[in-house]
Every structure is written in C-alpha cells, then in structure tokens.
Amino acid sequence: MDRLPFSLPDFLPGHVWLVGAGPGDPGLLSLLALHALTHADVIVYDALVDPRVMALANAGAILEFAGKRGGKPSAKQPDISNRLVILAREGNRVLRLKGGDPFVFGRGAEEALTLSKAAVPFRVVPGITSxxxxxxxxxxxxxxxxxxxxxxxxxxxxxxxxxxxxxxxxxxxxxxxxxxxxxxxxxxxxxxxxxxxxxxxxxxxxxxxxxxxxxxxxxxxxxxxxxxxxxxxxxxxxxxxxxxxxxxxxxxxxxxxxxxx
The missing domain is CATH 3.30.950.10 (Tetrapyrrole methylase, C-terminal domain)
Incomplete structure (x- = not known):
C-alpha cells in the first residue's frame, strides 16, 4: 500500500466507511476496502464476510459481529444502524463491512440514511456483488x-x-x-x-x-x-x-x- 503512485483518502476518527467485501475471495477486495481494514478502530461485520478477509483486519481493531442469517437469531437492522452512530460519536474509525456490495441487497442504504440523519460523516466503498x-x-x-x-x-x-x-x-x-x-x-x-x-x-x-x-x-x-x-x-x-x-x-x-x- 505504501508503494502506490497515488494517495488514498484518510480514514478519520468519527467517520464510518460502508464497505463491500465482495463475494468471498479476498483477492477481489478493492484498494479502498483493504485500506479501511488496516486502519479501522472498530469493524462491524456481516455473516457473509469471508474469514480470509477478516484476517486482513488491523490487529488492534475491535470486531463486532452483526450478521443476519435466515431462521437464526440475528441483530435487528435499526440496532445495527444506531450502533454505527454511537461508535462514530465515540471517536472511532468505524468500518461497516458487508459481503458483496453494500448497496445491492445489503441494507447499506438504510445504514447510510441513519448516519446522514445523525450528521455522522460516511463514505461508501462499493464491492463486487455476488x-x-x-x-x-x-x-x-x-x-x-x-x-x-x-x-x-x-x-x-x-x-x-x-x-x-x-x-x-x-x-x-x-x-x-x-x-x-x-x-x-x-x-x-x-x-x-x-x-x-x-x-x-x-x-x-x-x-x-x-x-x-x-x-x-x-x-x-x-x-x-x-x-x-x-x-x-x-x-x-x-x-x-x-x-x-x-x-x-x-x-x-x-x-x-x-x-x-
């Protein structure tokens, strides 16, 4: 990442990045997704995020599971969205990591709307949808x-x-x-x-x-x-x-x- 002929945007405290992790293969991550993984303070991740992707996370990051699986106990979407706001207001660099693309059947729009209404700055990083x-x-x-x-x-x-x-x-x-x-x-x-x-x-x-x-x-x-x-x-x-x-x-x-x- 240090050898890139261009600079990537700073992942600032108090910001939330909504990032798509792709369908599974970690080789399909974007540079921005990898950048976020290595700089986040807190990673709120879904069940569909491949373990090999999670292995790339910053060693000091706090990992919070927020997966949804049909027929099994799952976190409620409003609770997840509000949790992102709380974490950001605590001054964390918050990575919301989703399988595929956050805006393709990923409820990323709902989370982004919550962040917008709470005046929490956010960035959307598309991922390769399945x-x-x-x-x-x-x-x-x-x-x-x-x-x-x-x-x-x-x-x-x-x-x-x-x-x-x-x-x-x-x-x-x-x-x-x-x-x-x-x-x-x-x-x-x-x-x-x-x-x-x-x-x-x-x-x-x-x-x-x-x-x-x-x-x-x-x-x-x-x-x-x-x-x-x-x-x-x-x-x-x-x-x-x-x-x-x-x-x-x-x-x-x-x-x-x-x-x-």
Missing amino acids: GIGGLAYAGIPATSRETNSAIAFVTGHDASGDVPDSVDWEHLAKAVPVLVFYMALKHLDRIASRLVAAGRRPDEPAAVVSRASTPQQRVVVGTLNDIALLAQREGIEPPALVVVGEVVRLRQELNWQITFS
Missing part, C-alpha cells in the same frame, strides 16, 4: 452479446421472508432474458413455478451457485423445471444465488476454474 463476481467464478457471464442485452437482479424474499409480491413476475419473466436471484434458495421451487406460469420455458437453463468464489463453491446446473429439486438433492446450502437464462449454457466452455486448473 450477482457479478459469483457468476464469473462459476463460468457464467452476466451478459453475452449472443444471449442477452439486459439482466435483472431480484431478491428471493421480502421483509417477511416470503416470496416478494412486489415483483411484477409476468413483466420480469417476459422482459428480461437473464435473471439473477439473491437469497432465493429457500423459495426456489415457488420462484421457478411463478416464472413458468408467467411465460418462461420450463426447459430454460438455470443454475445455483453456492458460496461463490470460496474454496467451498458449488454449482448445480439444470432447468427451471428441475433446478430446485437438483439443488435439494445435492444438499446445496446458502449463501447461494440463482441465475436463469441462456447464459448458463456458456458454462460448458467458460468454467475456467476447471478448464485451466
């Missing part, structure tokens, strides 16, 4: 000129934990050739059924990528008709993302982790 990086590590491109000129990122559940009713499933199914679902494993069978009912082909390629970009990464490929059953048979566990579309077929040739290992 819907991009995770697919790349599975050998599935998010876009390809031969298959799609649009892509949609969709949450697999709403605030209640159910399949989101706010999604216009018919429009989504007909208008967007490639769909990437976050946190959708629990409701995958229902999501697939809704897409087929809205007009998607039952034999359309689909894949589930679990623990993307980590040594535990697993990928299951099938069709909309059978992907939920295949994921269940293979014992796939979250965190996982689901991709639907013709780009999945390209994995046969682009699975670089196997082809060039």
